[in-house]
Amino acid sequence: MEKAEKRWLYVLIIVFVIVNVVTLSSLIPWQSWQLWQNPEPAQVVKVAYNDYTITMDTPVQIKAGEFVQFSATSADVTYGFGVFREDNSMVFQMQVLPGRENQIIWKFDETGTFDVRSTEYSGPKHSDMVVRDAIVVK
Amino acid sequence: MTTLGNMEKWTLRFAVVALLFLALSGFEGMLMRSQQYNIDSLHGMEALLNNLRPGDVEPTTAELYYAMLSAHPIVGIYGFVYMAVFGAFYFLVPYLIQKPVKHPKLVVANFWLQIIGVMTCWAAGFFGLFNAMYTLYWPLPVAFDRVPVVGSIFFMLGAAAIMVNILLFSYNIFKTVLSKNGEGSYTMGQFLRAAFGIPRLLKLFGKEDKTAVNLDYNGLPPFIVAVARGSIDTVINAIVLLSAGVLILVYGLFALFGHPLNPLAVDALIYKNIYWWGLDMVADGNALIYTAGVWYLLVPLLTGRKLFGAGVVKTVIMADLLVSMGVWSHHLLGDTSQPMWMKILSGQFITWGEYFTMGLTIFVSLMTIWKARPVKMSPAMKFTLGSMFGFVMGGIAGLIQANVGLNMVFHNTQWVVALHAHTFLLTGVGTMLFSVIYTLVPLLTKLEFKHPKLVDWHLWLWLIGSVSMAYAMGMAGSNGMIRRTLYTGGEFSTNTLAAFIGGSVVSIGFVLFLINLVSTIGLKNVLSLVLPDRKTRQPDPLQAPAQ
DSSP states (O other), X not given: OOHHHHHHHHHHXXXXXXXXXXXXXXXXHHHIIIIIOOOOOSEEEEEEEETTEEXXXXXXXXOTTSEEEEEEEESSSOEEEEEEOTTSOEEEEEXXXXXXXXEEEEEOOSOEEEEEEOOSOOSTTGGGOEEXXXXXXX | OOOOOHHHHHHHHHHHHHHHHHHHHHHHHHHHHHHHHOTTTTHHHXXXXXXXXXXXOOXXXXXXHHHHHHHHHIIIIXXXXXXXXXXXXXXXXXXXXXXXXXXXXXXXXXXXXXXXXXXXXXXXXXXXXXXXXXXXXXXXXXXXXXXXXXXXXXXXXXXXXXXXXXXXHHHHHHHHHHBOSSSOBOOHHHHHHHHTTHXXXXXXXXXXXXXXXXXXXXXXXXXXXXXXXXXXXXXXHHHHHHHHHHHHXXXXXXHXXXXXXXXXXXXXXXXXXXXXXXXXXXXXXXXXXXXXXXXXXXXXXXXXXXXXXXXXXXXXXXXXXXXXXXXXXXXXXXXXXXXXXXXXXXXXXXXXXXXXXXXXXXXXXXXXXXXXXXXXXXHHXXXXXXXXXXXXXXXXXXXXXXXTTTHHHHTTBHIIIIIIIIIIIIIXXXXXXXXXXXXXXXXXXXXXXXXXXXXXXXXXXXXXXXXXXXXXXXXXXXXXOBTTOXXXXXXXXXXXXXXXXXXXXXXXXXXXXXXXXXXXXXXXHHHHHHSOOOSOOOSSTTOSOOO
16 A cells, blocks of 8 residues: 555544544434433324325424424335424434334424424325424424 | 447447437436426426327326436436446457457347336336336335336336346356456356455465465456446346346236235335345445446546556455445435444445545545646546546535434435435536546547537536536425425425526536537437448457457
C-alpha cells in the first residue's frame, strides 16, 4: 500500500468513527430510547390497517414528554405508519408488515396536531391513506 | 467510418438500444414529474392512450401513474444500464484478455432476449397496469384486488426473461475469462475459489494448494477482475429475483385458474430480507464493482499512466464483493420487527464498508490523474470525473439514509430515491456509461466526435440538470415528501417544479449528445446497425477477438 493511500485510509477511518459515534449517541434524541434506554410507555396506541384503511381512535391525546407506544397491525399487505406535522414534515415512521405486531416507542417533545399517513406503497389507492389531525400532543 | 467487425457492430447495437431505453425511461420520468406537479396534467394523453388498451377499462390517473412508476426502473436499469454493460463488456473483455467470446451466438441471444424481457415488463405496465413496483414487497404482487393478475403474470414473465438472460450473459463472460489460451477451460469451482481469494487465504495460513490453478488474478487487468467479481453479484441477483418472480408467477397462475393460494403462507419479513439481499447485489454490488473496474480501465488509458496503487485495487474489489453480501439490512431500517443488531451491523456498519472501498477507488483514480499532469481533458476524461462526483454525492446521501438514527426521518422519502438512487444512476452510472461511449466510439469507428462544444454542453447540462433535479426532490424528502405517493394538494409543488426543470435540462443535454453522436457516425451508419444486413452472411462472424 502506498503512503498516500495509507494516509487517506486513516482519514476515512476517522470520519467513519466520528459519524457513527455521533449518530449512535443520544445527540440524536430518539436514539436515547431506541438504543440506550428501555422506557415503559405511558400509553399504547393501537392502529389497524386493512383494505387501504387506517383505523385508530382519533384524536389520540398525548402528553408532551411522555413515552407512547404505537402498535400497528395489517390484515392484508405491507403499509407504513408515519406521523407528520401540519407543515407535512415527518416526525417519525415505521413499516407495517402483515402477520406481525409492528411497534415503535416515541416521545413527543413538541405540542401540536399531527396527521398519520401510510408511508409505504400498498397499491394505487395508497396516496389517499391519510388520517388528518389523528394525534394531539399537549 | 472504418469497416466494423461483427463484435464491434454488436457493441454499437447494444449501445444504440441502450440509448433508446434511456430515452424511454427519461420520457416516463418527465411525464411523472409533470404529474407530481399537477396530477391532472396528462388527462388528455391518458384518454388518448386508453384507446390502445384492451377492453373497456378506464384506469384512474393513480393506476396509470403507479404502472408507469413500476416499469420506469426496469426500463432504466435493465434496458439502459444492462444493455450498455452487455455491449461494452462483450467488446472490452475479449479485447483486454485477447481471447474470443466463448459463445458468440449467446451475444445475439442476449441482445434480443433483453429487449423482449424489458418490453414485456413495460407492456405489463402499459397494457396490464401492473403496479407492484420493482421492490415487490410481499404480499402486494399477489394481492390481485390491487395488482391485475394478468399484468402481474406478464411482468413476471418479462422479469424472468431478463434474469435468465443475465445468467446467460454472466455464463458467457465467465467462460470467456476462464477459457485457457490453449485447449480447455478452468472449472467454475476453481474460479469461485479464486474469486473469493481462498487459495491466497490458505497460503497465508501456510496451507498452500500447489495444485490450484493460478487464477488469483495476478496476471489479469483490474477491469477483468472487477468484471469477474462483479458478475458473481450479478448472478446472485438474477437467481434471487428469478426465484421471487417464479413464486409470484405461481400465485398468479393459481389465481387465474380460480384456485388462489394463501399469501400469508410466505412471511413478509423473511421474504423482504431475502429479496433485498438479492436486489442489493445490483445496487450495492455490481454497480459499484463494475464502475470501479471501468475507472481502473479508463483512467490509465486516458492518462497514459499506470494505475496508482494498483496492488491494492484488486483487494478493494474483493472487499467490495464481500461487503455487497452483507449490506441489505439498510433497506429494512424502518422495519421494527427486524432485529436491532442486524440493523446496526448489516444496515449501518457494513454499509460503511462501501464508503471505504469506493473511497479508496476514487482516491487511486484521482491520484493517477493527479500524477499524470498535465492531463488532456478529453470527453471521456471529463465524463469520468463527472461520474466520480456523482458517486460521491449519491454515496454520501446513501450513508445518511443507511443510518439507524437518521433513517427514522428519511426512510421511504424522496431523499432516498432522488439524492441517492437518481444521483447514483444519472450523475454516477449514467455519466460513467457516457465516458465509456466517448471512449469506445472513436476506438471502434476511428472517428472523433464532430462537435467538441456539444460534448461540453452535454456534460454540463447532464450534471447540472441531474444534480438540481435530485437536490430539489431530496429537499422535498427531507421536508417529509414520501416516495411513491401522489400529492394532490400542491404540498411540494415548488420542489416538483424545480425537479421538472432539472429533468428538462438533463433531456436537452441528452438530445445534444444524440445529435453529436449521429452527426459523427452518420445517420446511415447508425441505421445500418439496427437494420438487417443485406450483405451475404460472413462465416463464423464473432469468433475472432476484437482488435
